[in-house]
Amino acid sequence: MARGAWSGLLSLLREGYRIEREFGLATMESLAEIGELLEQSVVDSAGIRCGATGAEFEFHNPPLRDGAFGGATVRWNGALVPPERVRFRPGEGTRWRTGGDVTPQSPLIWRPGEAMQWALDGVEVPVGRPVRIRLELASVAIPPTVWVEFEGIPRPLPVGPERSG
Amino acid sequence: MGDRSAPHLLTSGRSAALLDGSGDLTLLQESRGAPSDWGGVYARHLRLTGPWTLTLTDPAHRQRLGEGTSEFRWDPFGATGRHHLSAWPDLTVDQQIVAVADPPGVLRTLQISTLGPAREIAVESEFVPFLVPVMVEGLRPGRFTAITQPEGLIVRQRGFGLLEATRPAPARRYLNRASWIGGRLEGPISEVGTEHLVWIGPGRPAEIRYWIGGGRAAELRREEEGLRLALDDPGVPTRASERFWSSWEETTPRMRFPDAPWLGTAYDQARRALRALYSLPDGGIAGLVAGYPWYASIWCRDLAWMLPAVLWMGDFGQVRASLDTVFRFQPSRDLPILGARKGSLPMQISTGPVLLFGTADTPLYYPDLVDRYLDHSGEAPMPEGWARALEGIAGWARARRDPSNGLLTHGHEVEDLVAATGAVARVRFGIDQPDTTIWDSADRRDQAIDIQVLWYTAQSVLARRGIGAPPPGRGTDPGIDRLAETIRREYRWPEEGYLVDSLRAGRPVRALRPNALRAVSAGLLPRPEARRLVERAARPDLLTPWGVRTLASTDPSYAPAVYHQGQVWSLATAWLADAAFAAGDRELGMGALRTLADRLAVEGGYAHECYRGDRPEPFNSCFLLGFSIAPFLTVLFERLWGLRREGAGASAARAPGPGSRSARRSRRRYGRPRSRTSGSAPDGSGSTGARARSGSGGPAPARSPSGPTAPKRSWRPAGRCGSASWAPMGLKGPNRGDLEGSPCHRRSRSGAWSRSTDRSRRSAGSPSRCPRARSSPSSGPMGPGRRRPPRSSKGCAGAPKGRSGSSAATRGPRAGRSTSRPA
Incomplete structure (x- = not known):
């Protein structure tokens, strides 16, 4: 995994942790689901x-x-x-x-x-x-x-x- | 005759059905410039399904229910229809569709009868699964998981799910139009179907009950028992949904204007429409959704425009729960991936909870809302959590203050969000949206006028409540008077007699928008300037016969079909009404109210979000938006009736129009217990009588009006129920009206404040606790001391009124109407 990707992943984990602390686990889960939905429901997985x-x-x-x-x-x-x-x-x-x-x-x-x-x-x-x-x-x-x-x-x-x- | 394109919304507070008059849950509505089918089942801020149709078949025929003739009776929670299909002239199909709150979903009952020969008919039900929060615009998932259950079928999409069930069980199930024996299937699902085979004959009707409900998938199993009961006896959830609406009618104020019945009708319609937006999904979330079809989640800016009207409805519980909900999601630190800054408030809240932040103005509304709540309810002291939330808002705002002029700077609110998600996402999305004021598709940077007015109002409240002073050593807030002076000086536009729309890099942005009217409503301008400003706003480049444009047609960037660059918004029309009354131009204020009332009438009790700027045609417009009704209601209470909160003590206040004879008389009389007020109509065309009493237990503490011109007079009611009758300001001719059932409250033995419903009053005591008075008979003016004898307790404020006693007009959005549609 490229250095930039690790940095992005760590940033995501940190943000997720903060969201969980601020608003609870259900919010974190739901937001992750929405992010996944957006990522998987628009661009076809067959790619370019x-x-x-x-x-x-x-x-x-x-x-x-x-x-x-x-x-x-x-x-x-x-x-x-x-x-x-x-x-x-x-x-x-x-x-x-x-x-x-x-x-x-x-x-x-x-x-x-x-x-x-x-x-x-x-x-x-x-x-x-x-x-x-x-x-x-x-x-x-x-x-x-x-x-x-x-x-x-x-x-x-x-x-x-x-x-x- | 029914209009297939006319929308119908059935709601229960936790679910909704959207449909046209055809008989199916289909609803073609133009959105973003193209028609889409918005029909289906909605629950807990989710669109559970797309269109849901029923089709009858036999070996020789096949016809959709929506293709026949239909006659409907509409209630706000349900519809009862009778259908005739050309394929089977002897068949009668009776259908009931009900939005159910517990469990949240829609119950659909079909009864097929015939006077002809006995036969077998197949009934097919088909729907498109959606299962996404409404906040995710333009997206329909492709992949789902379907699992058969003893009660029916569960369809899941990530953490969201729906349960489809029928009584009796279907003969066959279909997925993607292919027969399915059940079990579990994961993959693309574009259609879910069932088939029932029923025998009918003379005197032997067949009945099928359908259910679709849902929300978070984890909740579905828990709700199966409730669903079983609902399917066994549909009358139980139907009555509960009916009570959701009838309780509203019984306990919210009523207005009657004998000389302006259109206004009373519009009030009833708007009051009903407001109820349709109530939302109590679960998980401690409460509020009002912004609108239908595509804004059916809680938008906190929109909520802020609605809650003042909910306060005037006396529903303090809903306001309190809404404020608790919004403040619960105030971040204590920056969360870039949500576009959230410390101390800000969400733009949207949806079931999950799912949150989205990033607006320039949302937090600024909430100090005033808290202030209003405390004034209306009499509750004290301010809840600790709310005080903390206001501190957070003050900190958030301070970070945006321009030290050079004390004004708030805005713009770039969504950049954090795009940058943060772009760093981690495989697919990145973005909107080139540099600014997020209420006209969030327009770039109004850096210091839009309405943001400053909100900041001024928020600061005034925070200062009065002793909240939000900067920490020691971090400077001091500029004086509120200085802020007001800066606004008056920096935004002056003498050539137009108006205020410029914004300041960018310190230079005025000379765009003529209705937002400047907010400065008049906030009392920031002296009377002559305020009057000039509203008169300028009433010129035809900004004002049309169907409302106020978001940008003057004379502006080079005016575009009549573009959301915030020239489209007419009813919210802006309500701003004009409010500002005109505040500036003393009652004729203009009444004209704006009439425009809003006309829209409600034309739209069957709904109120579109916006219209083209060049013709009275909705475009890219939700058919019902809270923005378009709640401010209208608030203007009626605060400007037309002149009711104000005072801020201390248990009193309600009426602030009559300045300078009027009634005002002069009122000044003498207001403040006395059990006062009676009378005086000539504001236009001098007739005299009016007014009398009001309310309880010592104490309704609504009230605060003096914020405008510099409104007299600060209060009227202390003596009874428990603010039932009053006086001259609404602004009506021409023999000005009379009745306002019944103003918010009443009492303190329980535990010390908690609660709403005192008429039912509880009646059980607790005599009708004399609910005094009311009426204006003079229409046959002539009424002098001081002359009034009608009190009505019986039956007609008293808040008295339960059977639905049969309500006129069609008073039952609001498309309620109580029958429509029929030819084949």
């Missing part, structure tokens, strides 16, 4: 997959906020992926849309419990090294941007992302 055309990943739920989003951007290792190379769809057999199509007038609709597949075309996939993906969403109703960020070592895709559907 890569193929000839780029990378793919899947979400099980919208992150933090649901509804209509008038903007959707993705960063790949910190660099903005051009919106026309960002594709998404709610599931197999549905039509892909691109990030460039998303506007307040033509928003991305994402409801609780809805999965969403994402594909990034033309991104450079480092072999055997982790990449960091950040999805930023702008709600049409509540301005502050919400974002979700995760890391993973891309695994090969069995087949490339569909181009239409």
Whole structure:
């Protein structure tokens, strides 16, 4: 385990201990459950997959906020992926849309419990090294941007992302 | 005719059912700009299920109950419906849906009868499991654990669980639409279903009882016995839920305005809506949830706006329990992973308990709330734990004080949280939210006006109560007068006759928002300036016919569909009403009250959170929000009736409108025991009579009004029950009204303060303990000394009133109404 990870773990343990002292064991347990729920219920555990055309990943739920989003951007290792190379769809057999199509007038609709597949075309996939993906969403109703960020070592895709559907 | 999109909320204080008028627990509501189905079962701050539907089938037909015609009778705790399905014209399906408190859940009874031939019908029940605290927006877990039990089926998701049970037991169970023989299953579950096969014939109806309840999974087993009893005899939990509501109606004040019946109706509706938000999940947590559908947990800022109204309802127990709950979660040290700073108070509390911190203003409300509680209840001394909590709040606030001007600085409250969780989480989440005032999606840094008003009010209370002085050697608090002077000087906006919204880096942020109205309500401005300010707020760039915008339409960043950048909020409309009365502009105050009352009427007794700024259309708006009703109630008591708490001694006070003839007369008369007040209407159009008596045992100590212009006069009641009738300030024409059943209290033999219900009064003594008086008949004005004879004890304040005696209008949100829906 990397030094930074140990530091984070120790910090988490310390915070957990303090929460238990302040508010009791039930609060600590419940908060840990919510943290776990957030971590496991948004990003698909299959992680980042890569193929000839780029990378793919899947979400099980919208992150933090649901509804209509008038903007959707993705960063790949910190660099903005051009919106026309960002594709998404709610599931197999549905039509892909691109990030460039998303506007307040033509928003991305994402409801609780809805999965969403994402594909990034033309991104450079480092072999055997982790990449960091950040999805930023702008709600049409509540301005502050919400974002979700995760890391993973891309695994090969069995087949490339569909181009239409 | 029923409106399928119209929401219905059935509540028991510990559970809720959300549904439309179709017959199923489905409710399509737009949220965040997109429609979602918010129907289902809620309990203990959890959304237990998504939509819950019933479908009838036979070999030739299949039809959902919600697809037929339906006629419903709505009560706030339950609904009774009769359904007809086109697939079986001879069938009648009677349904009862009841929100149950103990154990918390929803009981649904289906009775199918026919005048046609005997036959077998299959009834399928299907629901989507959710099992997440409502505070986790936009998330539905995918994986669950299902375990069959003797009573039914338990579905768990981490520490949360629901129990589904039926009488009789189903013929088959389904998970994900596949037949399941039972046992234990872990994995993705998107749908839970049962199938009952029932034989019906003429005179042989079939009945199925369904139950879904839950909360913390550990509690489910303990509740099985209660559930068994509820399923055996649904009448028992139904009556308990009915009592939850009827006791509220019996013991809370009533208002009648013969010349403004719309106002009395709105009061009843708002009073009912407030009750719907009561929340007593378990684990010592009490409060009121912020709203429905998606804010059904305790938001401590929202709670702070509701508790003053609960005090005027006389429910001191609920207020005390709520304050205990909030203070219980005040951290004694910084907890970055929760966004908590030492001495702060939670933003949200949910069953678990699950907590979230990080607001700029929540703690600042609570000194005044404690003060109000002590004044209303007469309780003394302040509980030690509360005093410690206020000390903590004072310390939290001091750490945010700008030494250059004494004002509070805010912003960056959630950065700790994002940084702390980012260091340890595999998946990191964040909101680029630099600021967390009440308009928490707007960046109002560094020193927003309403934060300073809250700080001023909190400091005033802390100083009066002798709490929160800085430790020796750590400087001294600037004088409260100096703070007031700083606010008046630094926020002046002479060009607009208004106050700027904030100071950033010492420079004024010239945004026209309704938040400045709070300075008027707090009495920070001299009368002429206060009057100019409310008049400016009433111009059409800020005020619309459906309420007050969060930002003027003339502002370059105005956006009519954006939450805090132009949408109309009913809370802001209530601020206008409050400030207008405080500034002496009664016409404007009444206009704002009328706007709020109209919304209640249009929305069937519910009150939306917000509306678009360019048309009267809810957008991204809970259909019921405590913000939108409680301040309306508080304004009625404190501004329209002019009731004030005094702060010492057992008295209630009425502070009439300054300068009015009634006020001048009142000054002569107030303060006398068993006083009687009368005078002309404020607008001089008619005279009014007023008389009130209350108990020596003593209701509500009252404090003088905070505004600089309101006269500090008190009226000491002589009876146990503050039943009064006088001229509400602001009504035009022959101003008359009745206010019955003001909060009454008595001290028990043990010395504890308790609410003196009318039932206990009646059992303890004669009706004369509950005196009341009425205004003059509507046929003419009433001079001093003239009044109606007292009504019988039956009509006296707090007297039990059978539900049959209540009008539909007085039974609040969609209560007592029948709706029907065509196929």
